[in-house]
Each structure stands twice: as C-alpha cells, then as structure tokens.
Amino acid sequence: MATLSDIGVAAAINILSAFAFFIVFAIVRIQPFNDRVYFPKWYLRGLRCSPLRSDAFVSKFVNLDLRSYLRFLNWMPEALQMPEPELIDHAGLDSAVYLRIYLLGLKIFVPITILAFSVMVPVNWTNGSLEHSKFSHSNIDKLSISNIPNGSPRFWTHLVMAYAFTFWTCYVLKREYEIVASMRLHFVASEHRRPDQFTVIVRNVPPDPDESVSELVEHFFLVNHPDHYLTQQVVYNANKLSKLVDEKKKWQNWLDYYQLKYTRNQSKRPTTKTGALSLCGERVDAIDFYTSKIEKLSREIAQEKENTISSSKYIMPASFVSFKTRWGAAVCAQTQQTRNPTVWLTEWAPEPRDVYWANLAIPYVSLSIRRLMVAVAFFFLTFFFMIPIALVQSLANIAEIEKALPFLKPIIEVKVIKSFIQGFLPGIALKIFLIFLPAILMVMSKFEGLISTSSLERRSATRYYLFQFINVFLGSIITGTAFQQLNNFLHQSANEIPKTIGVSIPMKATFFITYIMVDGWAGVAAEILRLKPFIMYHLKNSFLVKTEKDREEAMDPGTLGFNTGEPQIQLYFLLGLVYAVVTPILLPFILVFFGLAYVVYRHQIINVYNQEYESAAAFWPDVHGRIIFAMIISQLLLMGLLSTKEAAQSTPLLITLPVLTIGFHLFCKGRYEPAFRRYPLQEAMMKDTLEKVREPNLNLKGFLQTAYIHPVFKEGDDSDSDSATDEIVEEPVLVPTKRHSRRSTPLPSKHSGSLL
C-alpha cells in the first residue's frame, strides 16, 4: 500500500525528470543548428529560411547569447500568446480543435476538483471506518470512499456529487460541441474555393460491355444531374507505379550519399557491393551503379505510366465527379442514385491531399469481407494478444535457450548476460508490441479500405481507445488478461459485473496516480524534445543534404498523430470521471497533465507539426462520444461500488444517471452531428451565389480538372505528366454513345425542357 509520502517521492521524481527535459529542450532549441528540428513549421510556411541569429561562423551552430539561457521557460508564454483565429490560420482547424480537447479537460475537471475537495474530502476524511478495521490502509485511502462505513447516510453526498459532476460535464460537453460545430461551419464557409467542395467520389460503377468507365460515368451524370454535372476524373490503379517511384527515390538517396562523399573526398571514388544490403556480391563503383539503376527505373516508370493511362485494366470502377456548383455536389453526395443501393455509391470526396490513393484501387465488393476480417482480427488482438507475447517470453527463458541452442551456453552463463535475459527480455517483448500497436492498428485500418488518411486515423484511434480501455483500464483494475476477464464476465450475472470492478476501483487509485505521473507528466515533457526527429535530421544533414531543398526534405515535422494522441487523452478523461467521486485525490494529477499537455502541444503545433490534411475537425463526434462512454462507465462502476457498500437505496437514483446521459448523447447526436457529416444546401447555395456575383467569369473546369490526379502523375518530369493529364481529362462534354438506346431515359433535350 502506497502512502502519501510514497506518492510524494514519485511525484518529486517525475517533476524533476520533466524539468530535466525542459532544461535540455531549452538549451538545444536555441542552438541555431537545431533550428530546423524545433521550428520546421515556420520553414514550411516560408516564414523563416535560416536560423534567426547568424552573425559569426560559430554562432551559426552554437548560441553564445547567455541571456537566452536564463529565460529557459519563456517558450511557454510564447506558446500561449497566439490567439485562436490566428492559430487556425497558421495550423488549420484540426490542430486548433485538437487543443480544445485539453482545454475541455481543464474546463470539466477544474470545477469538479474544487467541488470534490471542498465537499467530499472532508466528508471522507472525518470517518473512522478504516482506522477501526483490520485492513491495512494508507492516508490516501482515508481520503477516498473506502473510509466511509457500510450503509452510512454519508453516501448521499457521493450520490449528489455524481449528479452534479454529470450535469456539469454534460453542460460543458454541449457547449463545446456547439462551439466546435459552429467553428467547423464557419471554417468551411469562409474558406477559399477548394476542389473537394465541388467533388463527389462515386464508387462501384457497374461494368458495362459497351462503354468504358469514363464514358459510363459521364453519361450517367449527364442524364441524372443534367444541370449540375461539370467534369469527372476516373481513378487509376497506380499502386505499382507509385511503388516504382518510391523505389527510385530510395536509390536516389543512396546516389546522393555517395556523390556527397565523393565531393568531400575527391581522391577516391566510393564503391559498393551489388548484393543484399550492400554487404555481399561484386564490388562496383557506387555512383555509376546507382546512376544506372535509377536510369533503368526511370525507363520502367515511364513505361508503367504509359500502360496505366492507356490500358483499361488499370481503370478502377470509381471516379471523382465534379459539379458546376457546391449545391449540385451536396445533392449528389447526399442522395441515392439508382435502384440498386450497392452500385453508383456517392460520397463527398476527401481533400486531394487527404486521399489515401492505394485504397481507391480496392474493388468495392471485397470491402465488406475486409471489414469483417478486421473486426475478427481486432477482437483476437484485444483479447489474445498476450498469447504470442507469452510464447516469446517463454522462449526467452534461459533453460529453453540452452536446450534449443546448446552452443550459446557459455555466453548465456555469463552473469551479466544472464540477468539481462531474465530481467529484461520478457518485458521488452511486451514493450515492443505496445510500441508497434498503433502501427498495427493503422495497418488494420488500411486493410479495411478507408479512402482518406483522416478516416484511417479516426478509425485507428477508436480501436486504440478500445484496446486501452480493456487492457490498460480494466486490465489494471481486475488483474488478469483480457481473455480471463471476458470468461469471468460471461459467467457472471449482469449486475455482478459492475460490482466486481467497482469494488477494486478505490484500491487501484495509487497505481493510476503513478501511471499519470510517468505517462502523463514525464511523457508529455519528453515529447517536446523530439528525440527521434532530432537524431534523424542530424544524420540526414551530414550524409544526404546537398542543397537547401534537400535540407527542407530532411526536416521531419511530423503530425499531431490523432490515432495515438487522442486515445491517450481519453484515458485521462476516463480516469478523472471514474475517480472524481471515489478518490478525488487523483484529480489534481489529471489537472496537471491537461495543463502541461496543453502548453506543450500548443507549442508543438505552432512551431513543429505540419498536418498532412485538413478534415475541419471531423473527429469531434468521436471525441464527444468517447467522453460520454467514459461517463456511463463511471456511473455504472459507482453503482456497483455503492451496492456493495450497503447503500442499495441509492440504486434507482444511480440507474437514472446513465439513462439521462444516453438521452443527452442522443440529443447531441441529433442536434450537432449532422454538421460533421453532411453539407447543408442553404450554405452551399449561399456560397455559390456569392461566388457567381464576385467572380462571374471563373473557369471552374480548369480549376477542377487536374485536382484529383494521382500524385505520381503530378510528380516526375513535368512535361511528361502534363501531356498525360491532358490526354485523360480533355474529352468532349458529350461523349457519343456506341450503343442504341437501351434505357428508357432519353437525354433531356432543350426541346422537351422548354415545352413544360
């Protein structure tokens, strides 16, 4: 049992390590040669092109201004100074709204903490239940609900507090949803013209024996959206092509490396080996070898490019269809096109840079099978991930290794190595799995076939949260693997489950306090150091960078990482809501996390991260939904806990809480969620009308024609791709059909229209 002083020591250690990170950061960030590591955002926005201070040669690399070392924490107020509208302009709405999640945490938990400390801590403390009991206990337990004797009328305080916390959280959530929804609508409305406002992606175009996909799509939309259809862009399966392009880039890097080596030391031409990993095979001249490789690849790429465009088997039954007006696109995206609801599927096209091109090539029929497979795989990953790890751990057993590989025996028997294998290897297997988990989940989402990066990240975030909820939260409370829990739950009655978990909650408070300090405090402070990009940049800088452009590419600003960051925050919401009534002493630790993380991530968003896409805060319904989920879990667990405390008369009052919360959620879903899923016609019409008045001579077709071309066609030698592009898109508006009219729908002619 951890006492208050134990916690104090742990807190001191973590605060000190956080401070250590900040001091190191303060020192390295003001060194000019690290400028591109810690301020890449400004370079990418073109607002900075070299470190700010650059008078002498030395000061190009090392900061000699001693005063700047004294103000080592002054990045904090700087990070807080930029006002929100400017931040949206600077980093996009996604980032600005992401920061609001931390603020939301503060808004929810600051009043809850104050209330809990002024009301509940005295109520808990002034009992003597634990002192007279035979159980071992600590001061922390004296502050918690455990200290109240069974059947005490004091539980009414906790009940009232549970109501107060629920209402406050709902109030804040509703206000926040409202603000974010209006921010999103305002952002979308005030934005410049973007191709995705006019474009719809249509998938699963049915095959037609007489017409190509491109002609078919053109005809279909000319017939069914005659007044609005503008142009379309079929989707090519360019996965092989982009694989070749990536390969070329890799060889180009090696070529650069050897050329740089040669220019620095002209006495000797660098050599390499032709085999795997440049370790075996014939020794050849490196520059010549890579140059010829790249030339060969360039030829292949050109060939493949031609194939892709000319051969019909590379054309997917999908297309980006653009409309003359936003209204037309909004209509097409929200309606069903044909009798058969599984063909001619239309939805809003993602931003061009948000499109995940590789998945556009997946035939639509296989998507539902893929979804099922991923669901099953995720189930097994969540509940059985311990099995392979336990296997690895058993292999990492000394005796096993000696039996399997007897020749290693003398080495293993060395004491240092032995203790390393015994003490470290089993843990490291789990650690490696947890590090790779987000990547595994991302691979699963990609396999599922989602077509935009933003939706990939959102889906992965949901899965990561579920994994953490089951394996970290429930797993820590009821120790045992997830599968054992599942088995227990199946054999327990519906009202036993909350009791089982509820009872163990107060006992785990100290564990979670330590968890918050290690993962939340020190972890967030470490984030600001950016160790991996720091090392990568300096490696690249010394071996690959020749020109300013190369240096630009060597920067790795990274992104917010919604798929890992948001589930982490949600775990804190969950802990905060669950422990608010049970062990309020945990709340200040969560407050420190939210405050610290807000400052750190605001700094990172302003100076470092470069978002790959802009989804206009499309993730907010997920964020909101998960906080609601945490509230319901906390209410159920409190009900379970109180029912073991012989405070059964409170059960009906506690049952109404989740019902109210679900009702609140349904209300919010109906009221605000459509703003994140659909595009209202009034807004579309307003923007269309304004645009018509302001820019009556706009060539919209020219603007949209090349917007949704696969990036591999855009890159490469420009002349090549341009001609290819022209080939693809410059078709006459009225494609003459090759067949006799089989459908009963004639093309609407001017004549028939005017007769009405």
Place this chain on the structure above:
Amino acid sequence: MATLSDIGVAAAINILSAFAFFIVFAIVRIQPFNDRVYFPKWYLRGLRCSPLRSDAFVSKFVNLDLRSYLRFLNWMPEALQMPEPELIDHAGLDSAVYLRIYLLGLKIFVPITILAFSVMVPVNWTNGSLEHSKFSHSNIDKLSISNIPNGSPRFWTHLVMAYAFTFWTCYVLKREYEIVASMRLHFVASEHRRPDQFTVIVRNVPPDPDESVSELVEHFFLVNHPDHYLTQQVVYNANKLSKLVDEKKKWQNWLDYYQLKYTRNQSKRPTTKTGALSLCGERVDAIDFYTSKIEKLSREIAQEKENTISSSKYIMPASFVSFKTRWGAAVCAQTQQTRNPTVWLTEWAPEPRDVYWANLAIPYVSLSIRRLMVAVAFFFLTFFFMIPIALVQSLANIAEIEKALPFLKPIIEVKVIKSFIQGFLPGIALKIFLIFLPAILMVMSKFEGLISTSSLERRSATRYYLFQFINVFLGSIITGTAFQQLNNFLHQSANEIPKTIGVSIPMKATFFITYIMVDGWAGVAAEILRLKPFIMYHLKNSFLVKTEKDREEAMDPGTLGFNTGEPQIQLYFLLGLVYAVVTPILLPFILVFFGLAYVVYRHQIINVYNQEYESAAAFWPDVHGRIIFAMIISQLLLMGLLSTKEAAQSTPLLITLPVLTIGFHLFCKGRYEPAFRRYPLQEAMMKDTLEKVREPNLNLKGFLQTAYIHPVFKEGDDSDSDSATDEIVEEPVLVPTKRHSRRSTPLPSKHSGSLL
C-alpha cells in the same frame, strides 16, 4: 403431460369448430341481404351495386338456390384464382405483399418440416433415454430432443439441421426481400402521377418576426431550390374543427334515426331527453332538438373554419412543399437544408389519405419528449401490466366484495353468481386488457406524434410483437410475470439465461400446439365470419339507412389491421423456428395455420377489406427484421439447451450461427432496405423525362395545389371549402418580402445566372 391422443382430441375439437365456422359462413355469405357484409370491396370499387341474384322479393333476402349450399367451400379456390398482378391492381401492393408473408411461412416451413420428419424424427425416436428415466413422459416427448441421452453423438444431427434450417431460411428470406423490393420499385414506377411523388413535408420551420410561415417557406425554397420549387401548402391546426365536424356527424346519425322512426310510424313524433346519454333531463321533440343542435354546430363549424384560415395562430410551422419534378422532391427529401439540423426538416410526404392530420399540429420540439415518455410507458406496460390486473382480480374476490359492499351479500351468495365471480371475473379482467391492448398501443403511437397512419401501424406492430414475445412466448416458457423474469435475468450470468429458457422449451411443446390450434386454426376460421361488422351493419341498416349512400356508409369493410395481424404471424414464425430442431412435431400445426390463413385472408382481401392507405409495402423491412430476430432467438435457445445436454463441444459451432445470421441481416439491410426508405434519383429522372415527353402541357400546379388540404376543408358544403381553398393557395409565386435583405443570399437573378 399431454399424450398424443390428448393432442388428437384437441385437434379434432378445433378442426370441427373451424369447420363449423366455415359452414356458417358458407350459409350466411350467399344470402343476398348479407351481400354488403361479405363483399363490400366490390361495392366500394363500383363493380357491384346490388346483390347478384334479385328476381323475386324473397330472394332479395334469402338465397333459395339449393345447389349453392352444396358447394359451401367453393370460395376457397375462388380466393386462390386471382393472379397476383390483378390482386395488386384490385387491392393494392400492401395487401398483396401482406399475403406473401403467409406464403413465406409456407416456403420456409414446408421443406423444413419434410427434412425434420425424414431425418430428425427417426433420430429422436430410436433412443431409449426417456423410457429408462424416472421422469414421466409422453409420446410427443419421444419425438423430441428430450429423448436423446446426455452427451450422445446424435446431437451432431441437430447441429447440422440447425445449420441447414438457418441457411434455408436465409435463402428464402433473401429471395423474398429481393422480390418485394423489385415489386415495390416497379409499383412506384408504373404508378400514375401521385401528389406524394412531388411533395415533401417540411417541419419545424423556425419562427420569423417579419414573415408568416407561408411566406417564409416560399422564400426559403425559392432561394435554396430555385429550379425545382413549385408550390406549397401550409398546415393548419384543424383539430378543433375536425372535432366539431365529428360531433356534427354523430348528431346527424341520431337525427337520421329519429327521422326514419318518424317516417315508419307517423302517428307519433319521437321524443328524447336533453341530458347525458338521453337518460335524464327535459323531454323534448327529438327531430326538432337534433335539427337545432346540428344547425348550431354548423354555424360553429363555419365560424371555426374561418378562424382557422384567417388567424395566424392556427398555422403550424410545417408545410407541404411541392416541386416541379420528382427529381427535385427526391433531392429535397434526402438532403439537409440548413446549418441547424433540427429546423427545416424535410422528409417525403405520405400519401394524402395516409396523413394522420391530428399529429401534424404537434410542435416538433415536444416530439423527443413524447418519444421518451412513450418508451418508458411501454416498458412499464410490458413488465408491470399484471399489477393493475392483479388488483382488479383481488377486488373480484368474493370476500372483498362482501366486505366493501355488504348489501350485495345476498346476491353474491347465490351459487351460480358466486361461481361466476370466482371462476370468470378474474380471467375476464385479463381478457379485456388483452383485447384492448392493440388499441392502447395505437394510442401510444399516436401520442408519439408519427404523421402517417402507415407508420402508426408499423410502430404499433413492433410494440405488439415485443409484448407478445415477452409475455406470451417467454412468459409461457418460464412461467412467472415478465417482471419476475426481468429480475431473474438481471441476477443471472449472460450464459445462464439461454440455458434457463432452453431447458424448458421441449416441455412446453404441447402447450404451444394447443395455442396454435385455438388461436391459429379456430381464430382464423372465425375471422372469415366477421361477426362484429355483421351485427353492426344490420343494426345500422335497420335504424339509420335512408338512402343508397347511407347504406354505402353503413358498410364497414375494415382493413387488414397490420398492427395486430403481423405480430400474430410473427409469433408463429418464432414458434416454428424455435421448435424446428427441438420438437419437430409442432411444425405441421404451423403449416396448417399458414395455409389456412393464406386462403382466408386472400378471400378477405379480395372481397372485404378496403385499405385506408397504400404504403407500397413499406413494412417489409420490419417483417424481415422480426424473422431474423426469431432466428437468432432460436439459435441462442438451442445453444442453451444443448449445453445442458452435455454436448458442449458443439457450442463454438452454434455461436457462429447467430454471428452469420447477423451478418446476413446487415447484408440485406444494406442491399435492399434503401429501396424502402429513399427514392433513387435515376428513377425520378426517368419518370420525369417520360412525363415531359408524354404530357408536355401538363398543369402540375393545378394537380398539386389542393392535394394536401385537411379533409375537413374538403368535406362540408363544397362551395364554401372551395373558395376557402382558393384563398389559401392562390398566392403569387414571388411573395414580396417585407424586410430588408438581412441574409447574405440574394435571390438568384437571371442576370447573375447568365453571366456564368
């Protein structure tokens, strides 16, 4: 324990009573004076205006053709002769598809019965488990799964059969869904022009200080659907008016009655009393009294009509908006109009005769509260309905009555009355409740605020099914009130529940066989007699009917009654699927029900029922969903049953069954359900184009202008309502706005349009 011979006796009794009903029906239906009771559909369609044979005076009332008595069952082949397309033309798609539910039952259960009898009955029969056991058993149990010893490998047969039945049911369901969906689309496409194809109902129009609802709607749609908007018709709160009209009709009936009485017996003018129920108060001349009453009411109605139209407080924030094309209406119904998703809500307008006018006057904001209230009320109705009935039953106790009302003691002590009270009254309280249950559920659906009769009936059907599932199915299997069951289930673990129910299933087979015979066989045969309409018609005919038109109104053809009929069929699906593997002997009884009901209802649909609306089989997704639900229940219960039979190795194979079934359901939902919810643009465009070509000079506005007027404005004296109608709808297309342009959206002018 019922033996096979007991069942045989019960079957004989029920078959005889069914035959008795048929014979009575055969006799009364061919009497000419009953013609309007048994063939009202033909009168309403205008295909018959008097009984077919009418040579002599006597034969106007009594059929003297003796040969026709011999062919007393010949209505059966007649009912089956009409081909389906003709039936759709005659009675509408709803009725034709409703009959397909019975056919679906035959399609599913005939092969299942054959398979079960050829495979499972021998497997069950050739065991000796029950003979050697100490339990009492009957021959029926020897045919069931109970006869197989625990842990026997023969359970593999049942497992394989469960798979076979599931696959067969899914196959038939899928084929049927496909057929019904295409029937619906074909019906909608081949139909004549109907107002609801062009019309959308918009609800929750936000209040505006400057403009009336009518102007506001007009402006909104002119701005946001400029190319498609045609006209609109605001909704009046005419509930008070229609109440007055109903009252007038009631008095008119009384007046007719007394006038008829007077004409028959001119010697004495009839008198009545002015008080309640004509029992107390002053005695006055009846004809004068009712004439003056009606005159007064007519004046009130005229006054109220004027008020309703002229005063703005009778105008609801809702409107029927019509478009120039089906395409325009389809777009408007499927899209979101404004930023705030809770205002300007658009959905397809129901057919004019399907509109439930009273609910259009409910303000939209109160709908979600009403929905919650109804959900809570339904929960209590389902689980606690026994409490008030038990209360009534305890009051019907002899001792209680004697204590409360001592003066009744001598009467009660009479032996006949005593046994009546003791044996009959407690049962009658429950019976009365069950008779009124559909009406209670209908009132709940009406309170909920659904705006079309068809959706009211669908919602009531869902609730009725749930009630029957919990109180009839589960309630018979685990005897005890629903609340006790709920309590048990909460205290049982998740995998205990199917076991508890599963174990008792084989024991209840005989009970359900009896239930099927009484409710299904004799009940269906009684339906054809139409006792209530028979009595009502002859009462009205003798007291109220003066003219041929009155006689027309005295007919009560009735409707299919989807809200009571469909849940009843579904109970048989549930029983059949649950017992198919467990006690296959139950299946033939269900087959007889489906066959008999199909013939009876086909006869009734052809000759009797007159549907009040045509929803184009919109109920099919509900029917499909409930059969899927029954399948899943049957699979879970089989799993529970087998796990108590020590056939645990089959559990993983049985768990996959519901998973597969749910997967199948999701597939069907995605593939076919949109055909019942949305209107594809391609179809709309096709019909629009065809219509433009065929009828280029169509005056659509004239066709739509009066389509959605409240029926009370249409009835009454025609000249009056017509002028009122004109007043309402003949507004200029461009209503001049009274305010300065506050919105940023100018009306799209021709100029700005042509500049693009």
